[in-house]
Amino acid sequence: MEIFPESASSYSSDIDNLFWLIMVFVGIAFVASLIILIYPLIKNHHSKVPRAEYITGNQKKHLKWIVIGMVLMAISDFAILFIEHGTWAKTQEHVPDDVELHVSVIGKQWNWVFIYPGPDKKLNTADDVVVDQLNSELHIPINKNIKVDIKARDVVHSMFVPAFRFKYDAIPGRTVTRWFRATKEGKYDLSCAEICGVLHSNMRNFIVVESQEQYEEFLSNLYQSQ
Ligand SMILES: [Cu+2]
Known part of the structure; x- marks a missing residue:
């Protein structure tokens, strides 16, 4: 069972x-x-x-x-x-040393915002790419360590990815740094697990786990769209 x-x-x-x-x-x-x-x-x-x-x-x-x-x-x-x-x-x-991707995931009323590092592969630099769309997908490669900075813009949210057993509060004014490594390709729910206002249930985003090639293709398309 x-x-x-x-x-x-x-x-x-x-x-x-x-x-x-x-x-x-x-x-x-x-x-x-x-x-x-x-x-x-x-x-x-x-x-x-x-x-x-x-x-x-x-x-x-x-x-x-x-x-x-x-x-x-x-x-x-x-x-x-x-x-x-x-x-x-x-x-x-401990966040593992060999991190393939370091992203920010920011909760706001009412969406999850993703910030990818730009072509320099470093987060928090001028070429970072912001994805701020309702129900958007965070793309990550399979079997690689992903480091996540969890933040909040307004009220307390909670980043919840049931399939990864990953759930941490996003707290205004604080950065919570955690990690995970996805082991199965697929599309997984990334929702908010903290009642954060009337449209709390809109905060349904996704994590797409894909092969390294697909992930790199996604990134290059993302960079071109800038
Ligand atoms: Cu929320």
Whole structure:
């Protein structure tokens, strides 16, 4: 049974594994809570216990259970932190050195704006190319590291590419730099995952993953259109 959306980036499965990891911890806590809730209802049914006992919860024998719960919760949190640390470092702390394309993706009311580096291959120079069209596509080559500067022009948006397991807030005044490597050719949704105004749902753009040749052809056409 496949419960996840299509998977098309080098670290999709790492993120999916984290989902299952947290699911196991939360699942155990969920079942335990239900037992703790339902068992006393049955045990203290009014046919057996006609008069309820009033518990203030500040006696030692009651406090013990609060502390046990807190400790178990803290252990779970640290276990998750410990196990996920590798994935966190890979996806968020280090951008790989060999980057094929460095782009800006800017959220605004209501569209995603893409800024490609110009023929000098460097972003934030005079020859950068701005693509600001509703539902436009960001073209990238397959199996290459893409570095993304995520920004916002007005309010908070969130750059969400489900197939890449990529989701980061775009915050005005800040540049959030992340990366991904697409592993499957195709056209994938790039939408906004933060309610950002009445036309929030217009922010449906796409990432097109294509071969190196197709990508270079796209770039040269883009440069010619300038
Ligand atoms: Cu938005």
